[in-house]
Amino acid sequence: xxxxxxxxxxxxxxxxxxxxxxxxxxxxxxxxxxxxxxxxxxxxxxxxxxxxxxxxxxxxxxxxxxxxxxxxxxxxxxxxxxxxxxxxxxxxxxxxxxxxxxxxxxxxxxxxxxxxxxxxxxxxxxxxxxxxxxxxxxxxxxxxxxxxxxxxxxxxx
Numbered sequence: 001x002x003x004x005x006x007x008x009x010x011x012x013x014x015x016x017x018x019x020x021x022x023x024x025x026x027x028x029x030x031x032x033x034x035x036x037x038x039x040x041x042x043x044x045x046x047x048x049x050x051x052x053x054x055x056x057x058x059x060x061x062x063x064x065x066x067x068x069x070x071x072x073x074x075x076x077x078x079x080x081x082x083x084x085x086x087x088x089x090x091x092x093x094x095x096x097x098x099x100x101x102x103x104x105x106x107x108x109x110x111x112x113x114x115x116x117x118x119x120x121x122x123x124x125x126x127x128x129x130x131x132x133x134x135x136x137x138x139x140x141x142x143x144x145x146x147x148x149x150x151x152x153x154x155x156x157x
Contacts, residue, residue, distance in 0.1 A: 013033060
């Protein structure tokens, strides 16, 4: 269901000739649709706008769910601390719940500078500074291994 009135022929084409990744499976079928070129374009653009709105709504919902998840995890941590406070290391059991403790170990690093080299993992991360490269090329400086690509980006409003 869309908020726009999309021609039934276009809607049927979109429903049957696009795969899950949004790839057209039969462009010839689209070309064979008997309708004005402008009408085809308008309907595809309306469907595009609808997909933009759907993606934005999903993005907002994901963010809301992530925030709810973070709150629930923080609350869970506080409940665990409260249980630990109440139990003070003792086991607890009822027919509905069982609480126990187990020992675990972890390495605490007091001063990384004092750790012998044989215990260090060194990593090097290289990133391309695309902003500086673009500025340099636009200022007439040749940057080996890079160039400016000019693209035509379609905008639908």
